[in-house]
Amino acid sequence: MTPRAESEAGREATKPTFRSLTRDEIDAVLRRNRVGRIAYSLHDRVDVEPIHYVYESDWVYGRTSAGEKLSTLAHNHWVAFEVDEVAGTFDWRSVVAHGSFHVLDRDGSTRDREAWEHALALLRTLVPETLTDADPAQFRTALFRIHVDEATGRTAIPPRT
Secondary structure: OOHHHHHHHHHHHOOOEEEEOOHHHHHHHHHHOOEEEEEEEEOOEEEEEEEEEEEEOOEEEEEEOOOHHHHHHHHOOEEEEEEEEEEEOOEEEEEEEEEEEEEOOOOOOHHHHHHHHHHHHHHHHHOOOOOOOOOOOOOOOEEEEEEEEEEEEEEEEOOOO
16 A cells, blocks of 8 residues: 555544445334434424334334324324434434324224234333323323334444544
8 A cells, every 4th residue: 555545544544434324224223212203294384303112114103192293293194203323423323214104093993903002012012001000101192103114324433543
């Protein structure tokens, strides 16, 4: 290696590396985390809210309380869902998923009830008291899921030392 090439290689080693995540890496980030942010919009207003969630087979399952968010999502069910893992300024992973938001109906068709029961079982892996008298967030009574239609991810890898 020439002195110039060695110098350039040395400079590159002191810079972080950025790259896209593979779909397997995206799914791994979604599976191992429990708090993400849902972004939704109506007309010219965009809102972002943190939610607890469980990820399984291209679906994000969560729960929320009745109110403005559900009213807005009844008019426009397209959302973005974002999760970050941050260890440092240049040591992070970020995933953004886009898809459709679906409120689950406990009293709907057989299929609706099965989806609601499945969501409840998944959410109880996160908070076992979900929708019981001991529930720490009793006001969050609406179960939902988001189908991940597309997802992208990026990572920053710190420079070698």
